[in-house]
Amino acid sequence: MGKTNKDNSYLKSPDLLPISYNHRKIGIMGFFAMWIGMAILLATFDIGASGVQSISLPWVVLATLIGCVAVGGFISLVGDIGVEHGLSFPVYMRAPFGIVGTHIPSLARAITASFWFGLNTYFGSTAINSIIHTFNSGFDNWLVCYIVFALVQLINTASGIKWVERFADFAAPIIIILSLVIYHTLTTDIAAQGGDVWAWAASPVTGGAAVTAFMVVIFANMGFWATLGCDIPTISRFFKAPKHERNWFKRNRTNLIGSLIAMPLTETFMIMIGAAALMVAGSSNPVLALQETASGWMLAILLLMIVLTQWSTNTAANIVPAAAIFSNVLGPRVSNVVAVFIVGIVGTIIQPWSVYEILTQALLFFGAVLSAISGILVVDYYMLRKRRVNVQELYQHEGQFKFHGGVNIVGFIAWVIGGAVAILFLDYSFIVGFVIAGLIYYLLSKYWYFNKFPQAEIEDPSDEKYLGITVGRDWVIEEDSENDQEEVVR
Template sequence: MKKEESYLKSPDLLPIAHKDKKIGTGGFAMMWVGMAVVLAAFAIGGAGVQSLSLTWVVVATIIGTIGIGLFITVIGDIGIEHGLSFPVYMRAPFGTIGTHIPSIVRGLAASFWFGINTYFGATAMNAILNVLFGFDNWFVCFLIFATVQLVNTALGIKAVERFADLAAPVIIIISVWMYASLSEQAISQGREVWAWIESPVTGGAAVTAFLVVIFSNMGFWATISADIPSISRFIKAPRFERSWVKRNKGTLVGSMIALPITQTFMVVIGGVSYIAVSNYDPVVALQEAATGLVLGVLLLMIVLAQWSTNVSANLVPAATIFSNVGGPRVPFWAGVIIAGVVGSVVQPWSLFNILIPILLIVGGILSAIVGILFADYYLLRKRRVNVPDLYEKDGQYRYMNGVNAAGFIAWFIGGLAAYFLSNYSFLVGFLVGAGTYYVLAKYWWFKKYKQAEMLDPSDEKYLGITVGRDWIIGSDSESQAVQEVGSGLDEGR
């Protein structure tokens, strides 16, 4: 076997077969409950009620999260249909070598977020141990907390889902208690929770504030909407199902129901917290009143929230990306360790005030990749993919020395537009990235480098689960597509 071919055919990056899709609809929804409980969601609520009533902040949040949930589901079809991860499919719009550059940007961002979230979880864990046993060493807590998360993720996607099933109900219960306690604090100060506004705005300023809340919610999940195939490839879906909606039921329920509900509730808690004590962080607000066991329970939620967010939203995508870069010598579990080491060694918590804006800007720039993926997968290839060639060093995705110039030009232009229009970065990046890539690829790049699925748009040759196919990639340069003949029964449920 040639080295280059082995590099492209890392076992952890091969297409996931139908029988190996382990996450059910409920499991993915629970993963979203855990992922959506993050400090940034509280911040959106706190910032929103400074200009708008909480009612309008909620409306904007629902619009934004349903919108981003749709984008996540749309891109997630890459994983559902073909069992492909994010860095592997990126070989189509960026090339077999070019895929590494945008992928590494996302992988590093995910690793830094892991470090930041682990720091917050470790400080909460340290506070719990301090209350119970008088122990006070946040760095020891950091090492323990990081190790536990890395082991959980390295055990595989099923272990990640099982933890989410455990953590989500606890998070929901504690969140309801937090809301009730914060509302009581606000009311005790004579502030009507759903009508209070710190500095009311009207007219055009109100419209702008409303749009900022919408795009803040969308922009925060831009990175997940790009690399969701790394998770969605494990979600159960029926074979022989021609309906896009029915085939993507698992991601639809999670991304367009569980995410909006959870995110909106977290934004509400952040808003109520700001109304009560002028601080969007509910932990800071409730620490003034909570002591002993109550404070311990509150801090436990912070630990679980950081854990559940990290394993699904940061470690799984980062590990998949690092495994793609390293090839067979870097299996998934090794990618998990690399992500953990990178996110810890750089100590991102010490650069919090600088790093958070940078990471949010990176998220906006990555929104152009979502547009490029959409244009490549839906508009150009019509969901048909020559999957075997994604794993061939001399296949159609090699392009010019492994680089698709159309993808990089579109990413640069789309990312630049998103940067300069940061308040609306996700939508701007998506539209500019998608439009630029479509024009460049269709009328220039793919004229030079022919794409089999575009020349011969055959469902039987280039679709996956819709026609009952598992993509089997051989180790001897000969890949095959195993296709079951059936009546369309959903045999995986």
Template sequence: MSNDGRKGQASNDYLKSPDLFPIAHEDRKIGVIGFGVIWVGMAIVLAAFAIGAAGIVNLSMPLLIVAALVGSILIGIFMVVIGDIGVEHGLSFPVYMRAPFGTIGTHIPSFVRAFTASCWFGINTYFGSAAINGILNILFGFDNWFICFIVFAALQLFNVSLGIKSIERFADLAAPIIILISIWMYIALSGEAQAQGKEVWAWVEMPTSGFGTFTAFMIVAMAVMGFWATLAADMPSLSRFFKAPKNERNWIKRNKSQLLGSLVVQPIFNTLMIVIGAVCYMATGSGDPVNALQQSAGGIILAILLLMIVLAQWSTNTSANVVPAATIFSNIGGPKVPFWVGVVFAGIVGTVVQPWSLFEILNSVLLIVGGILTSIVGILFADYYLLRKRRVNVTELYEANGQYRYMGGMNMAGLISWVVGGVIANMYPTYSSLIGFAVGAALYYVLAKYWWFKKYPQAEIEHPDDSQYLGLTVGRSWVIDETPEK
């Protein structure tokens, strides 16, 4: 073998990490109910309290609820649309990103997504550790939240390392308990707010009118979209495990495992958490849920409620944060970095960023992150639906010198569109997520179709053959050849 051949083989090995191979039809275990239950666990996340606490300053509760629902449904649509990549082809987010960004270029936006998810892992773990510390303080007089943080992080990472099915089983246990504590928190905090003379459904700290109200409304909706923008971009990493019928050409029927969770369960429970955050602010003057519980309960009752908070953070972190981050870190590192190493790295990043400080500036960060990540969502939409028409030359995604290598592994159409989309979105933060999506999609479509793909022709676009380039729709489970190059 020549030196060039050895280099080619090394590069191919880099792309062919077993954890990133397409998921076969028979290995997809999560159905409609299973994903709905997972969404309950993911959506009951205490960081959402911050959105409600900030929103109730300028909006009444009814308007806050509408804004939260609008943002939730819009980002839910993004999730389902992009999730078809995983359902149809069994591909994860970082692997498909090789198409619009290149085999090397994929690592840049993918790392940003993984880093963001790791930060969320840290924030949720911080809330959980504060709750654990409260429990131990009640029962044993122990008081060291940082030790609780380290232990809680380690337990979650171990759970994720067991695999995706263990996450669904854990959510099955946590979901009904989480619903009960959410209802209890709303009742308890509403009572405290009313005792202070604040009518929950009419109180506004700083009322606005006209355009000011509309701006406040849009900021809440965009914050909600920014909150879940990481998962919207990365949905294929989860949706590739969803059950779906073979040879089904109806898009809705093929994606039915996604629809209930992302468009019904997610908006309901996401909005519920935002409402509780708003009531928490009315009752205590802050959006800190652990502090609110400690003010409204005590003794063994408080310990049980804090335990529920721990379960809520655990179930959210596993599905929404650690799995996507670990998958991406594994992809960046190649076969020598298995999934479990990616899991550990996500935990390290989530700790180093000091999430106990990050939470204090969360709302401002969400508007920025939303524009950056929904720009990626727009690029994925344009690449998958508008240009390739859902057809993908999947085997080439794993070839170092194949179709998606482009210019030194970079698809400049994707990288330029992402940067421009993110910058323009953050020039108008009130509408950041919508602008990021629209600019990313439109610019990528023009640059790719009329410039980049003229230089680097794409087989599935030049010869659009369903039998060759579709997956589940034509009954195919993609199999990647692991045979070394000659």
């Protein structure tokens, strides 16, 4: 039976088609700057504040570096999907979950990203409110600030990925300078009171309790970026990469430098600010700490950094990926611009600021659910398909990825079991979910499911047919004609 335009239209939303080589505009410095903006946010400070409740800051810093480098490696692995084939996260998820099944795990990621958008916008709005209140004591309305700040971020993102990168390039150096000033301001105040942030712990623990506290910091950092670890292809499909490059490290250089250098160093410094803020104000929120240590123009300038960091984080790490997912779920009638504003609405309705006090536990829970998806993606892409993807079939309603009524049941079995076990071991959720879900998916797919539903790229692992930029190919998805014209690869 022919494949009709009606059947396939919802799979071929223009915003979800593979990105061609000539449209990949983000280079090493661009992604480096994006990571600086993404890693500096108030929620990061909470990890530092939580960590120094039990162990000293040097151990918290070491745990943060370990966790960030580890999750940065996972992000780089998954990112090759976007670099190699130009595919976004929700489109590739049609392979391990099916053309219909992709919507459920994708929505889990989109709602999580919307949660972060709402939380970061709330933090930014409180900083904006404080800036205005500093010069106009009669103004105190964070909700108005929230609405305006949310609209500005959404318009910036709806203008396109290049505008997201441009804002990151503009904001990154300002953020770095102001972060140094904030850290100096807080630690100077601590020193004046005879304290030392590097030698202090609120309620120090030893032995096994110290080891557990150390591990919690590692996996909290990993859980923090489990969201981006899943859907980094939505961003990495815009990365510049050389054609005909078979060396994985050279092909993924943009991602590697950003995820293994920029992110760990930036996040570690934010952990230090969170610890200092706790000593000064009894809270990880530096807005409160700065209000106790600075005033006037100095306070306004420092609070401006808080605003810029929330903005740069939201556009790249939350709005762009979530909008791609909503566009995929709701079909071609919902453009990327409309999907961007849906992210803002969902993130506001959730009211995530109400759970800030238990944020570390929330991070571990998110890590449990989403790390299982990351494990499935890595196994499906590297171990089973060996980076070869039958991309044309990802856009076909009656094609290879239809499985059982559009659902790959093995993906869901692995996700549910892996995520559930990870939740039981919440302190180590990321690695538990990643390993268990990936192992289950590999065994069931290789020895059962893919025998029932043969996968062309596994049966015939041809580079020329199923690799992308490595063989110099741009994947082109043709519109279906009335005569059921077959799609071609250029």
